[in-house]
Amino acid sequence: MKIKLLALSVLFAPCLALAGTPINETRDVDANARIDISNVKGAVNVSAWDKNQVVITGSLGEGVKRLAIDGGGSLLSVRVEGPDKSKGWLWGSDSAMQETVLNLKVPRAAALELGVVSAEVAIADTVGGEVQVDSVSGRIRLSAVQSPHLRLESVSGDIEFDGKADKVSIETVSGDVVARGVGSATRMETVSGNLRVVASAPLRQTEASSVSGDIEISGALERGGRIEIETMSGDVRLSLPASVSTKIRAESFSGTLRSDFGTVRKPEHGPGSSLEATAGGGDGDVSVDSFSGDVTIRRE
Amino acid sequence: MSEHDFQWRRQLRDLSGPAQPQRDLWLDIASRIEAEQAAVPVAAPHRRRWAAGLAVAASVALAVLVAGVLQRHSAPSNTVVAVRPSTKSDPVAAMAAVDEQFKQVRTQDPRLAAAAVELDAAAEEIRQMLQQQPDAVFLVGLLNRTNERRLKLARMGQASS
Numbered sequence: 001m002k003i004k005l006l007a008l009s010v011l012f013a014p015c016l017a018l019a020g021t022p023i024n025e026t027r028d029v030d031a032n033a034r035i036d037i038s039n040v041k042g043a044v045n046v047s048a049w050d051k052n053q054v055v056i057t058g059s060l061g062e063g064v065k066r067l068a069i070d071g072g073g074s075l076l077s078v079r080v081e082g083p084d085k086s087k088g089w090l091w092g093s094d095s096a097m098q099e100t101v102l103n104l105k106v107p108r109a110a111a112l113e114l115g116v117v118s119a120e121v122a123i124a125d126t127v128g129g130e131v132q133v134d135s136v137s138g139r140i141r142l143s144a145v146q147s148p149h150l151r152l153e154s155v156s157g158d159i160e161f162d163g164k165a166d167k168v169s170i171e172t173v174s175g176d177v178v179a180r181g182v183g184s185a186t187r188m189e190t191v192s193g194n195l196r197v198v199a200s201a202p203l204r205q206t207e208a209s210s211v212s213g214d215i216e217i218s219g220a221l222e223r224g225g226r227i228e229i230e231t232m233s234g235d236v237r238l239s240l241p242a243s244v245s246t247k248i249r250a251e252s253f254s255g256t257l258r259s260d261f262g263t264v265r266k267p268e269h270g271p272g273s274s275l276e277a278t279a280g281g282g283d284g285d286v287s288v289d290s291f292s293g294d295v296t297i298r299r300e
Numbered sequence: 301m302s303e304h305d306f307q308w309r310r311q312l313r314d315l316s317g318p319a320q321p322q323r324d325l326w327l328d329i330a331s332r333i334e335a336e337q338a339a340v341p342v343a344a345p346h347r348r349r350w351a352a353g354l355a356v357a358a359s360v361a362l363a364v365l366v367a368g369v370l371q372r373h374s375a376p377s378n379t380v381v382a383v384r385p386s387t388k389s390d391p392v393a394a395m396a397a398v399d400e401q402f403k404q405v406r407t408q409d410p411r412l413a414a415a416a417v418e419l420d421a422a423a424e425e426i427r428q429m430l431q432q433q434p435d436a437v438f439l440v441g442l443l444n445r446t447n448e449r450r451l452k453l454a455r456m457g458q459a460s461s
Contacts, residue, residue: 117411136411136456155415155453173415173449189445191422209442211422230438232426253436289438291429 020059020098023067027054030074031107032129038115039080042099048108048125054078055105061098078102120157142181150183158193164201182206182219194234203227210234214293218300221246226285236288236295246284250275254292260299395427395443402450407457416457419450 029035031052037044042061054076060067065081080100099119106112111129114121117136127146135154142152145163152159153171161170161179168183172193179188179197185205188195190213197206199219208215209230217227218239225246229236240246240261248261254271257264262277275297288295399420406416426443430436 153452155412155456171449173418173453189449191418191446191449209445211426211442211446230442232429232439232442253433289436291433291436291439 020061020064020100023056023058023060023102025056025067025069027056027069027072027076028052029054029072029076029107029110032109032111033073033107034075034111034113034129035104035106036075036077036079036113036115037102037104038078039100039102039119040082040097040117041119042080043101043120043122044114044116045101045103046112046114046121046123046126047103047105048110048127049105050108051105052107053105054107054110056102058101058103061100063097064100067100078104139175145181162200176213220244221284221286224283227287229288229290231289231293232291234290234293236290236293237298238286238288238296239298239300240279240286242299243280244284245280245282246278246286247282248275248277248279248286248288248297250286250288250290250295250297252290252293252295255290255294257290257295259295259297261297392431398447399423399427402447402454405454405457407453407460409457409460412453412457412460416450416453419446419453422446423450 029052033054035054037046056067056069056078060080063083065083068077068079068081070077070079080102083096106126108126109128110126112123112126112131112133114123114133114135116134116138119135119138121133121135121138121140122143123131123133123141123145124143125145129147130149130151131142131145131147132151133140133153135157137155138157139159140152140154140157141160142150143160143162145161145165147163147165148167150161150165150168152161152169154175155172156174157172158176159170159172159178161168161177161181163181165181165183166185168179168181168186168188170177170179170186170188172190174192175190176193177188177190177195179186180200182197182199182201182203186197186203187207188197189209191211192213193210194214195208195210195216197203197208197217197219199217202220202222202225203217204222204225206217206226207228208217211231212233213231214234214236215229215231216237217229218237220241221227221244223245227238229238235255248259250257250259251274252272257273257275259275259277261279262275264273264275266273288297402420402423406420407413423443423446426439426446430439430443433439
């Protein structure tokens with residue numbers, strides 16, 4: 001019997017170690033508290049509720065020094081501390097520790113500031129607070145988030161945003177971006193990632209730029225709205241409704257330009273094409289600049 | 301066939317053949333080409349200088365920022381001080397100098413290495429396109445934003461070391 005137990009414990013020991021230490025912490029905070037969260041690897045899942053409390057569950061990975069929870073009231077900080085304290089607050093050698101999963105319930109109007117390396121981030125249902133996320137390779141997903149200011153930055157992680165915000169800023173190096181939600185002022189930048197906006201509401205002021213990533217934007221334009229697209233070698237696909245009222249200016253130095261609005265001008269000799277058109281009353285302003293990428297402007 | 305008809309026919313036959321110019325026209329053409337070539341650069345460099353000026357301004361501003369990162373990172377580097385004054389008038393050299401500085405602050409963190417390589421390559425490509433086509437002024441903005449990202453990555457790399 002003893003031998004059997006010993007054999008079983010040897011068999012399950014690695015699994016127990018991988019499962020990590022369970023987390024169960026609660027802190028009282030203000031309704032619009034700012035909550036700073038950092039985790040190197042694993043996941044951070046944030047959802048909102050109607051209590052002025054933050055509840056943290058999940059599991060602390062093997063090798064993690066501790067989960068540091070400081071403050072309360074207007075500012076709460078939740079940090080997964082790695083074994084090497086001499087390194088930066090977020091960084092350090094992450095090979096020495098296993099993944100940590102943090103599940104947080106936060107007041108609906110809380111402001112969030114998250115920093116992760118490879119941990120995946122999911123935020124849902126917060127309303128009214130600013131949201132800032134910095135990630136290296138972890139994917140960032142926001143669903144039904146309403147915020148006055150949204151700043152999402154990642155190096156290679158993909159970013160998804162669905163919700164509504166006054167000001168949106170999204171940046172990646174190689175991560176793809178899909179935005180269904182839109183901001184009154186939206187700025188999206190990437191080097192080689194693809195940018196895709198499927199606007200759930202009319203766009204007011206949208207800037208999208210890439211070096212080699214493709215850019216696809218489809219949606220209606222608010223009266224007097226502005227869309228500005230710039231790319232070096234990415235392809236651009238812009239779909240506007242037939243009822244749109246805007247001036248359209250587009251130019252590709254060596255790519256092909258196609259448009260359902262106006263007539264594309266091509267020089268008699270040499271590459272490149274340009275377009276200047278007015279759709280409807282010409283209230284808005286749409287401009288597309290591409291160096292070698294193809295540009296397609298479609299009427300939907 | 302009357303003498304009159306004959307003369308008409310002869311004149312018609314002469315018309316169908318190639319007409320030789322009475323004088324050497326090439327001299328005229330050559331002088332016009334020269335005149336046009338002299339006139340064109342007056343208009344083109346105006347835009348080119350503008351684009352180049354923007355690039356220089358952005359590069360010099362970035363050089364200061366990168367220098368800041370470098371100085372916080374290690375002992376002040378003589379290279380940074382040396383490249384700045386000489387590049388103010390030459391956009392190509394200024395942009396190359398900025399690249400050189402970014403190489404000095406390139407992160408050793410393996411988690412950022414691929415992005416660092418990608419950003420360096422992207423900046424280099426934009427720089428080449430801009431040299432090829434200085435009229436593509438929007439590329440200056442694209443280059444600046446790419447360099448800003450390089451700077452951010454350098455700062456992240458610093459935080460990890």
